[in-house]
Amino acid sequence: MTAGSSANAVGATHAPPTALTIAGSDSGGGAGIQADLRTFFACGVHGMTAVTAVTVQNSLGVEDFAEIPANVVTAQIRAVTGDMGARAAKTGMLATAEIITAVAKTLGDVGIGRDTAVPFVVDPVAASMHGDPLLREEALEAIRTELLPRATLVTPNLDEVRLLTGIEVTDAASRGAATDALLALGPQWVLVKGGHDTGPRCVDLLSDGTTHVELDGPRHDTPHTHGGGDTLASAVTASLAKGADVPTAVREGKRFIERCVADAYPMGGGIGPVSPFWRLDTEA
Ligand SMILES: Nc1ncnc2c1ncn2[C@@H]1O[C@H](COP(=O)(O)OP(=O)(O)O)[C@@H](O)[C@H]1O
Numbered sequence: 001m002t003a004g005s006s007a008n009a010v011g012a013t014h015a016p017p018t019a020l021t022i023a024g025s026d027s028g029g030g031a032g033i034q035a036d037l038r039t040f041f042a043c044g045v046h047g048m049t050a051v052t053a054v055t056v057q058n059s060l061g062v063e064d065f066a067e068i069p070a071n072v073v074t075a076q077i078r079a080v081t082g083d084m085g086a087r088a089a090k091t092g093m094l095a096t097a098e099i100i101t102a103v104a105k106t107l108g109d110v111g112i113g114r115d116t117a118v119p120f121v122v123d124p125v126a127a128s129m130h131g132d133p134l135l136r137e138e139a140l141e142a143i144r145t146e147l148l149p150r151a152t153l154v155t156p157n158l159d160e161v162r163l164l165t166g167i168e169v170t171d172a173a174s175r176g177a178a179t180d181a182l183l184a185l186g187p188q189w190v191l192v193k194g195g196h197d198t199g200p201r202c203v204d205l206l207s208d209g210t211t212h213v214e215l216d217g218p219r220h221d222t223p224h225t226h227g228g229g230d231t232l233a234s235a236v237t238a239s240l241a242k243g244a245d246v247p248t249a250v251r252e253g254k255r256f257i258e259r260c261v262a263d264a265y266p267m268g269g270g271i272g273p274v275s276p277f278w279r280l281d282t283e284a
């Protein structure tokens with residue numbers, strides 16, 4: 001008997017869209033690859049992974065990390081894209097310049113990135129929210145020169161904006177200057193996130209230099225925002241994998257992360273993770 005020919009054959013006839021995350025593992029389960037996979041799952045997308053580094057991490061911070069050899073990172077990308085295909089991809093923690101260079105080249109080889117059919121989101125992770133470094137210092141230049149020119153969208157927080165451009169965002173004018181400086185590095189769209197700003201609203205700004213979209217939401221009063229940036233970038237990537245354009249995907253991602261922050265929970269003695277479980281609860 002051939003597979004699927006029995007009267008009792010089960011299974012969906014349509015596979016969900018696929019999305020690839022290229023990122024580090026968070027042993028605490030709240031950020032990194034783990035946040036990406038639970039977001040993809042909650043958003044109805046089949047998640048695939050290329051692990052770049054293994055962090056020793058919990059709610060109190062990052063104790064250590066070991067990077068994966070660059071050729072193993074790129075072999076993971078080729079294995080899954082060659083067989084299963086990716087409808088969208090994102091990067092998180094990339095750890096070293098060597099990994100960034102190898103990832104950028106491989107994404108070009110497999111046809112992922114701006115001006116291709118497969119959108120690519122760069123979350124330029126440099127440090128954890130505790131201030132622990134997740135990127136070797138010399139690797140910032142590789143993000144600027146090798147990864148950003150391939151990005152459909154880059155999603156820096158205010159610290160990452162400063163690291164990448166040297167501009168401290170303090171008002172609308174400096175935010176505009178930072179966006180222009182980031183666009184000059186080559187991504188199609190820039191989303192400057194406002195989570196590290198102060199005030200009662202969390203305002204993220206999306207721009208491609210022509211279209212400007214302000215994403216304004218309430219600032220929830222919680223210390224538990226671990227994995228927030230990863231979760232937002234993954235939700236946007238999931239929407240892109242389902243066929244949304246960038247402004248629509250970012251609006252959907254912002255609505256998603258707002259609920260995840262509202263439902264964030266304490267875990268361990270430090271900062272707990274944002275939670276995508278609301279999406280599953282609502283639909284159960
Ligand atoms: N307290 C909060 N309440 C509501 N939304 C938040 C809060 N903190 C962050 N966000 C949102 O979460 C996303 C991640 O933002 P940010 O904290 O700036 O990035 P990162 O987690 O990379 O440091 C953004 O969409 C931001 O507006």
Ligand SMILES: Cc1ncc(COP(=O)(O)OP(=O)(O)O)c(N)n1
Binds near residue numbers: 033226228
């Ligand atoms: C393995 C790993 N990747 C990324 C991060 C940073 O995630 P982020 O969403 O920015 O969340 P915080 O670090 O701000 O909580 C990480 N910690 N670990």
